[in-house]
Amino acid sequence: MTLSVRIFPCRSDNYGFLVRDEATGQVATIDTPDAEAILKDLEASGWGRLDMILNTHWHPDHTGGNERLKAETGCEIVGPEEVRRVAPLDRVIKDGDTVALGETVFEVTEAPGHTLGHVVLHAAGEKLAFVGDVIFPLGCGRLFEGTPEQMFDSLSKIAAWDDDTVLYAAHEYAASNARFALSLSDDTALKAHCDEIFAKRERGEKTVPTTLAVEKQFNPFLTAKTAEEFAQRRAAKDSFAG
Ligand code: ZN
Ligand code: FE
Numbered sequence: 001m002t003l004s005v006r007i008f009p010c011r012s013d014n015y016g017f018l019v020r021d022e023a024t025g026q027v028a029t030i031d032t033p034d035a036e037a038i039l040k041d042l043e044a045s046g047w048g049r050l051d052m053i054l055n056t057h058w059h060p061d062h063t064g065g066n067e068r069l070k071a072e073t074g075c076e077i078v079g080p081e082e083v084r085r086v087a088p089l090d091r092v093i094k095d096g097d098t099v100a101l102g103e104t105v106f107e108v109t110e111a112p113g114h115t116l117g118h119v120v121l122h123a124a125g126e127k128l129a130f131v132g133d134v135i136f137p138l139g140c141g142r143l144f145e146g147t148p149e150q151m152f153d154s155l156s157k158i159a160a161w162d163d164d165t166v167l168y169a170a171h172e173y174a175a176s177n178a179r180f181a182l183s184l185s186d187d188t189a190l191k192a193h194c195d196e197i198f199a200k201r202e203r204g205e206k207t208v209p210t211t212l213a214v215e216k217q218f219n220p221f222l223t224a225k226t227a228e229e230f231a232q233r234r235a236a237k238d239s240f241a242g
Contacts, residue, residue, distance in 0.1 A: 002021075002022040002023070002126070003019050003020070003021055003022070003101075003104045003123060003126045003128070004019065004020045004022055005017060005018075005019050005128070005168065006018040006019070006041060006045055007168065007206065007208065007209070008037065008041045009172065009206070010033050010034040010037035010038075011033050011034055011037075011061055013171050013172045013173065014033040014034070014061055014170060014171055015033075015168070015169070015170055015171065015172065015206070015208055016029065016030075016031070016033055016034065016037055016038050016041060017029065017030040017031070017130060017168055018030075018038065018041055018042060018045060018047070019101065019104075020045075020047050021101045021102030021103055021104040023102050023103040023104075024102030024103060025047070025049070025102070026049075026051045026052070026101050026102040027042070027045075027047045027048075027049050027050050027051055027052075027101075028050070028051060028052040028053065028054050028075075028101050029042075029050060029052075029053050029054070029065075029069065029075075030054050030056070030121070030130045030168070030170075031053075031054070031055055031056055031062040031063070031130075031132065031170060032053055032055070032062065032063055032064060032065030032066050032069055032087075033061050033062060033064065033065065033170075034064070034065060035064070035065030035068040035069050035072075036065075038065055038069060039069070039072065049073070050069065050073040050075045051075055051076065051101070052075050052076050052077075052078055052099075052101060053065075053066055053069060053070070053075055053076070053077045053078065053079070054078050054079065054099065054101075054106070054121055054130070055077065055078070055079025055080065055083045055087075055089070056079070056080075056118060056119055056120065056121065056130065056131075056132030056133070056170070057079075057080065057082065057083075057114065057115040057117060057118040057119070057132055057133065058080070058082040058083050058084075058085050058086055058087070058115060058117065059115065059133070060086055060087075062132065062133075062170065063079075063083050063086055063087035064087070066083070066087040066088050066089070067087060067088055070088060076090050076091060077089050077090045077091070078090065078091045078093055078099055079091075079092070079093060079119070080092065080093060080094070080110075080117040080118070080119050081094075081117060082115060082116065082117030083117075093108045093119060094108065094110070095108060095109060095110035095119075096108065096109075099121070104123055104125070104126065105123065105124075105125060106121040106122065106123050106130075107121070107122045107123075107124060108120075108121060109122060109157055109158075110154075111131075111132075111134045111154035111155075111157060111158070112145070112146040112150045112151070112154060113134065113140075113141065113143055113145075113146035113147070113148075113150045113151025113152075113154050114132075114133045114134060114140075114141030114142060114143065114144060114145070114146065114151070115133075115144060115145045115146070116145045116146055118132060118133070118134060118141075118154075119132075120132060120134055120154075120157075120158065122161060122165070124161070124162075127162060127164055127165050127166060128165060128166040128167075128168065128209070129158075129161065129165055129166070129167055129168065130168045130170075131158065131167050131168065131169055131170075132169075132170050133169075133170055133171065134151075134154055134155070134158065135155060135158060135167060135169060135215065135219070135221070135222070136169040136171060136173050136174065136177060136208075137169065137173075137174040137177060137197065137207045137208065137210045137214075137215070137219075138174060138177035138178050138180075138181045138194075138197070138215075138218060138219050138220070139173050139174070139176075139177035139180070139219070139221065139237070140155060140219075140221040140222075140234070142234075142238065143234060148227055148230055148231035148234055149227045149231075151230065151234070152224070152226075152227040152230040152231075153227075155221060155222055155230070158212070158222075159212070159216060159222055161212055162212070163211070163212050163213040163216065164211060164212070164213060165211065165212040166209045166210075166211055167208075167209055167210050167211065167212060167215065168208060168209045169208050169209070169210070172201075172206065172207065172208065174197045174200075174201065174207035174208075175197060175198060175201045176242070177237075178193075178194040178197045178198065179194075179240075179242035180220070180236075180237050180240045180242060181194065181218065181219070181220050182194055183240065183242060184220050184233070184236075185220070189217070189218075190218050193214070193217075193218050220233050221233060221234065
């Protein structure tokens with residue numbers, strides 16, 4: 001079993017992801033930030049088909065391309081119920097479900113906080129996950145709908161995966177997150193990690209994907225020991241001007 005992953009920037013700071021199950025050739029897009037950019041990357045991939053859209057949450061920068069991609073490719077749209085607020089959805093997924101793309105199996109975990117129905121998609125057999133707007137390199141999603149307690153629990157579920165799990169986050173926010181992390185700690189290892197992030201961004205390189213091990217060491221939202229500590233840090237980041 002192997003899953004190939006293509007990642008490409010789109011909109012102002014989103015990442016698009018196309019994945020192919022190599023055993024069967026089935027192809028999916030994770031979210032639909034920009035139908036045009038996804039179709040263009042699909043063309044460049046030579047993969048020749050789009051079987052499925054997997055949505056993580058309802059926000060338009062994750063579902064905006066659902067309608068057009070379905071119209072152009074006939075793909076099935078799979079995601080949490082909340083997607084129906086704004087976009088078409090064929091199959092609803094809930095906590096504990098699995099979704100198969102050919103021989104690749106994604107486990108569905110509800111991770112509320114950023115939105116109430118946000119799901120993360122974990123291909124444990126591939127040691128990778130698509131985490132949408134729940135966790136970013138050195139950051140986490142804003143709490144638009146859920147409580148700090150909900151987001152703390154959601155991050156705890158992710159933290160329970162294997163340390164070498166590769167995390168594909170849906171936005172490039174690492175430089176701003178690094179400046180915030182440095183405002184909380186003068187740890188030398190954190191400083192070195194942040195310097196690497198700043199250098200990558202100056203070279204125009206992506207900081208996604210990251211790994212769970214790296215985030216468990218440095219991400220201030222994962223190192224928060226209690227929901228209270230998490231809530232303080234999230235509130236501080238919301239008003240952080242760095
Ligand atoms: Zn979002
Ligand atoms: Fe987003």
